[in-house]
Amino acid sequence: MTERQPLRCDVLVIGGGAAGVAAAAELALAGLSVELAEQRDALGGAYHRQPAGRPTAVHARGRRQWSRLVDAFARAGIAPRLRHVFLGLDSDGLAMLDDRAEGRVLVVRPRALVIAVGAIERVLPRPGWQLPGVMTAGGLQMILKEGGSPPPGDILIAGNGPLTIALAADLARLGHPPVALIEAGDPFARPAAALRLAAYPGLVAEAAGHLARVFASPTPWLRGERLTAIEPRNGRLAATIRDRRGATRTLAADLIALHDGIRPNDFGLPANEESDIVVVRAGDCREALGIRAAIADGRHAARQVIALLTQGPSIADDDAVLRQRRAQAVLGDLFRPIDGADPLAALPDETILCRCEGRTFSELRAMLAEGELSPREIRLNGRFGMGLCQGRFCADNVLHLIAAARPGDPAEPPMRLARDRWPARPVSIAALAADDDEQRES
Amino acid sequence: MDGRGGKSVVVVGAGIVGAASAYFLAQSGFRVRLIEAKAPAAAASGAADGAVSVASKRPGPMMTTALAGIALYRQLDEEGLFAGLFKQRPTVMVAEDESEVESLTGHADALAGEGMALRRIEGEALRRYLPDVSSGVRLAIEVGNEGHAIGYEIVRRLIAASGVAVERDTTVHGLVESASGRSVAAVATSRGRVEADHFVIAAGGGSADLIGLSGIVRPRKGQLAVTERSPTLNAALPGALMSCRYLLSKDAIAGAAGTAARRFGLVVDPLRTGQFLIGGTREETADTGNDLAAIRHMLASAVRLLPPLARLRVIRVFSGVRSATRDGLPIIGRMPGRDNLVVATGFEGDGICLGPLVGQAVGRIVAGVPSELDLRPFAPDRFGQRSLVA
Ligand SMILES: Cc1cc2nc3c(=O)[nH]c(=O)nc-3n(C[C@H](O)[C@H](O)[C@H](O)COP(=O)(O)OP(=O)(O)OC[C@H]3O[C@@H](n4cnc5c(N)ncnc54)[C@H](O)[C@@H]3O)c2cc1C
Ligand SMILES: Cc1cc2nc3c(=O)[nH]c(=O)nc-3n(C[C@H](O)[C@H](O)[C@H](O)COP(=O)(O)OP(=O)(O)OC[C@H]3O[C@@H](n4cnc5c(N)ncnc54)[C@H](O)[C@@H]3O)c2cc1C
Numbered sequence: 134m135t136e137r138q139p140l141r142c143d144v145l146v147i148g149g150g151a152a153g154v155a156a157a158a159e160l161a162l163a164g165l166s167v168e169l170a171e172q173r174d175a176l177g178g179a180y181h182r183q184p185a186g187r188p189t190a191v192h193a194r195g196r197r198q199w200s201r202l203v204d205a206f207a208r209a210g211i212a213p214r215l216r217h218v219f220l221g222l223d224s225d226g227l228a229m230l231d232d233r234a235e236g237r238v239l240v241v242r243p244r245a246l247v248i249a250v251g252a253i254e255r256v257l258p259r260p261g262w263q264l265p266g267v268m269t270a271g272g273l274q275m276i277l278k279e280g281g282s283p284p285p286g287d288i289l290i291a292g293n294g295p296l297t298i299a300l301a302a303d304l305a306r307l308g309h310p311p312v313a314l315i316e317a318g319d320p321f322a323r324p325a326a327a328l329r330l331a332a333y334p335g336l337v338a339e340a341a342g343h344l345a346r347v348f349a350s351p352t353p354w355l356r357g358e359r360l361t362a363i364e365p366r367n368g369r370l371a372a373t374i375r376d377r378r379g380a381t382r383t384l385a386a387d388l389i390a391l392h393d394g395i396r397p398n399d400f401g402l403p404a405n406e407e408s409d410i411v412v413v414r415a416g417d418c419r420e421a422l423g424i425r426a427a428i429a430d431g432r433h434a435a436r437q438v439i440a441l442l443t444q445g446p447s448i449a450d451d452d453a454v455l456r457q458r459r460a461q462a463v464l465g466d467l468f469r470p471i472d473g474a475d476p477l478a479a480l481p482d483e484t485i486l487c488r489c490e491g492r493t494f495s496e497l498r499a500m501l502a503e504g505e506l507s508p509r510e511i512r513l514n515g516r517f518g519m520g521l522c523q524g525r526f527c528a529d530n531v532l533h534l535i536a537a538a539r540p541g542d543p544a545e546p547p548m549r550l551a552r553d554r555w556p557a558r559p560v561s562i563a564a565l566a567a568d569d570d571e572q573r574e575s
Numbered sequence: 576m577d578g579r580g581g582k583s584v585v586v587v588g589a590g591i592v593g594a595a596s597a598y599f600l601a602q603s604g605f606r607v608r609l610i611e612a613k614a615p616a617a618a619a620s621g622a623a624d625g626a627v628s629v630a631s632k633r634p635g636p637m638m639t640t641a642l643a644g645i646a647l648y649r650q651l652d653e654e655g656l657f658a659g660l661f662k663q664r665p666t667v668m669v670a671e672d673e674s675e676v677e678s679l680t681g682h683a684d685a686l687a688g689e690g691m692a693l694r695r696i697e698g699e700a701l702r703r704y705l706p707d708v709s710s711g712v713r714l715a716i717e718v719g720n721e722g723h724a725i726g727y728e729i730v731r732r733l734i735a736a737s738g739v740a741v742e743r744d745t746t747v748h749g750l751v752e753s754a755s756g757r758s759v760a761a762v763a764t765s766r767g768r769v770e771a772d773h774f775v776i777a778a779g780g781g782s783a784d785l786i787g788l789s790g791i792v793r794p795r796k797g798q799l800a801v802t803e804r805s806p807t808l809n810a811a812l813p814g815a816l817m818s819c820r821y822l823l824s825k826d827a828i829a830g831a832a833g834t835a836a837r838r839f840g841l842v843v844d845p846l847r848t849g850q851f852l853i854g855g856t857r858e859e860t861a862d863t864g865n866d867l868a869a870i871r872h873m874l875a876s877a878v879r880l881l882p883p884l885a886r887l888r889v890i891r892v893f894s895g896v897r898s899a900t901r902d903g904l905p906i907i908g909r910m911p912g913r914d915n916l917v918v919a920t921g922f923e924g925d926g927i928c929l930g931p932l933v934g935q936a937v938g939r940i941v942a943g944v945p946s947e948l949d950l951r952p953f954a955p956d957r958f959g960q961r962s963l964v965a
Contacts, residue, residue: 224865225868509614523891560876562884565870565874
């Protein structure tokens with residue numbers, strides 16, 4: 134075979150966020166050869182990616198920690214492969230990286246793989262959520278962090294959980310506060326959780342900083358309210374907001390950022406039991422515990438990889454990770470939606486469930502009425518989870534609806550609906566085919 | 576089960592063959608139970624290309640049967656059962672170099688000898704007919720009256736129309752003989768015994784073990800890729816593009832260390848959705864992995880033939896396992912020595928095309944009605960096995 138030989142290394146780390154960089158530095162320090170692939174133009178991930186030369190929302194301690202990490206990473210001599218999108222592991226144990234700059238797929242044969250690709254943002258379907266001008270809070274955050282200025286016009290942020298506050302604070306700091314911040318929970322109505330949060334002064338300080346910014350801005354923080362529908366009106370978006378007593382009103386905006394929490398990312402990534410490769414997950418993609426846990430979890434993953442490669446003793450859980458797990462539970466309580474009803478149960482039939490393929494609730498409900506279809510049949514015949522995102526954004530919701538329609542059945546893991554085959558992302562045929570120079574012979 | 580009181584039949588396997596058998600049996604008044612280890616179309620029928628085609632066949636019983644298979648697709652499409660699921664389109668076989676032109680010409684002569692509708696397209700006309708195809712293509716043979724159907728969609732339609740409730744997650748472990756030893760009394764399943772008057776084994780790759788044909792049916796894996804939508808390029812292609820290179824058995828790449836070389840037969844099929852399905856490999860294995868080497872080679876060949884494909888993105892790859900018999904012909908018919916047992920398996924790369932037809936034939940065999948098809952070449956006893964029930 135004249136094919137280019139795969140690049141060999143001990144460990145391939147996927148993701149240049151806090152967890153990935155921490156894991157890579159630790160592994161290199163232990164003397165292993167390490168490659169790191171990051172799909173974007175710079176390291177930093179969802180939290181530390183920074184626009185060049187602009188003030189940053191990251192608190193000073195976090196900033197110092199990150200710059201120490203990046204220094205260690207650089208000293209270890211790792212040249213990160215930026216703009217390399219991990220596509221998955223093939224059945225021969227080869228890792229495929231879509232090198233977007235070169236337009237070809239780089240093939241790596243690692244002994245171990247650390248997957249640190251970050252969390253997936255949850256967004257609950259609502260009528261109109263597929264309209265242009267509606268995006269995820271994470272997507273908007275990314276625009277800000279990669280140096281773009283805030284999009285013009287009125288921005289409305291809606292959803293659930295503490296991360297929306299960080300985004301609102303960022304926008305306020307950039308002189309572009311959102312018109313409103315809609316929050317399904319109400320931390321002020323959860324005093325017991327608030328008390329327990331006091332055990333995590335770092336979190337409290339960070340939250341207080343963000344909140345102070347929001348309160349100093351004209352942005353109202355509307356708690357115990359839900360954004361229930363969006364429709365186009367006069368070239369803008371009209372959002373229906375329902376408060377805790379059920380009263381509704383309309384807010385107009387040019388851009389709406391939605392966010393209903395984050396979930397671990399186990400989609401389209403190898404669960405390749407047959408291959409001899411050690412696969413360890415780290416950071417938010419393993420368990421969404423936030424930035425404080427990500428670095429510790431990255432290091433922990435590195436130690437785990439070393440133990441697995443050397444058949445050493447197994448590694449105990451990391452204290453910092455355990456602590457953040459408790460902290461996240463408290464945050465979960467603090468932000469628990471005031472309206473406890475299932476937000477998917479009452480959605481109108483024509484609501485889009487899968488945005489890639491434009492599939493609606495009524496189409497799923499009709500299939501569920503047919504009988505005990507398996508998730509695979511629902512996927513293939515209903516085309517839920519068949520689109521470009523491969524189910525990353527609809528699988529949870531579809532499975533939730535399946536479970537609701539079949540009380541008593543065991544819940545199906547999301548993987549039954551999404552795909553575990555490569556490519557995890559669409560990849561150009563030109564890039565995939567680039568290096569085929571097999572001899573054709575019989 | 577309904578209370579109509581007809582004879583009862585257990586069909587094992589809800590792939591396209593089992594689903595079609597259940598449909599035709601239910602149509603003729605049988606009480607049908609359809610028992611499936613996983614879910615409908617969980618195996619080959621849900622992981623196939625769906626060419627409903629004879630273009631690549633050589634004259635013989637498979638060609639005759641495939642032609643009848645296509646005719647039935649057209650009929651069921653017109654009658655409404657397959658409405659919206661059967662895309663009629665020609666198959667366009669193309670040749671690049673001298674030896675390919677020669678073998679394609681020979682192949683076309685053979686097809687024409689069977690009375691098939693063909694068009695031979697060359698030179699300027701070829702450029703107009705296939706504007707996007709590589710300039711290396713020198714000859715195209717258009718085989719008309721063919722089509723494409725997605726296996727899992729056909730399976731779903733057949734099951735819905737049969738009114739039979741599939742018994743999912745129920746594995747048949749074996750057959751239980753009747754006291755006389757001349758027939759089957761029941762199947763033993765993971766949920767207990769199921770008795771019936773008749774039994775149909777349509778369990779694809781799971782059939783051989785149930786009827787003692789283990790050495791005779793072998794797995795043959797195929798890998799396929801699906802692109803994103805590209806309505807313009809899709810619309811500019813008159814039909815499925817098939818390289819005739821496989822006629823020369825020329826295209827192969829090495830398998831993973833220690834495994835046999837893998838053969839390729841390149842087909843680029845424009846789907847109803849505007850996507851393209853690109854296939855496929857033939858590999859002597861039952862694993863269902865997708866390896867880069869095979870997919871890459873397949874895509875590179877596809878781009879060489881249809882250069883604008885390079886711009887598109889692949890959104891999925893998958894693989895399925897065909898059931899291939901030792902002599903390349905399917906196994907259809909009554910099992911010798913077992914009066915009430917019918918088997919239909921071993922369709923290798925043709926089960927989507929043949930499935931509805933075979934289901935209809937199975938219905939007739941069970942009912943004891945003479946078949947319009949000549950099924951003798953497919954007789955289960957042709958392998959001369961001594962004991963057929965394991
Ligand atoms: C809107 C928002 C606001 C937030 N605000 C806060 C906050 O105020 N405080 C706080 O503690 N936490 C906050 N977080 C959470 C915090 O960002 C994460 O906990 C942290 O970044 C997790 O680090 P990580 O390394 O696990 O993942 P990430 O930082 O997400 O890094 C993952 C990296 O992997 C890359 N990647 C993903 N897929 C691939 C692929 N296939 N190939 C190659 N590379 C890939 C991504 O580009 C990314 O750089 C916020 C998150 C969001 C979305
Ligand atoms: C990659 C690929 C490409 C193909 N392309 C084409 C094409 O273009 N045109 C064409 O006509 N054909 C094509 N085929 C062939 C076609 O898919 C098969 O011939 C056809 O699907 C076989 O159908 P079946 O019903 O016999 O078997 P299957 O679809 O395999 O169904 C058998 C069913 O039986 C079940 N089962 C197995 N064992 C048991 C048991 N013990 N108890 C209960 N249930 C059991 C299985 O779970 C399965 O659902 C292709 C196949 C592959 C793999």
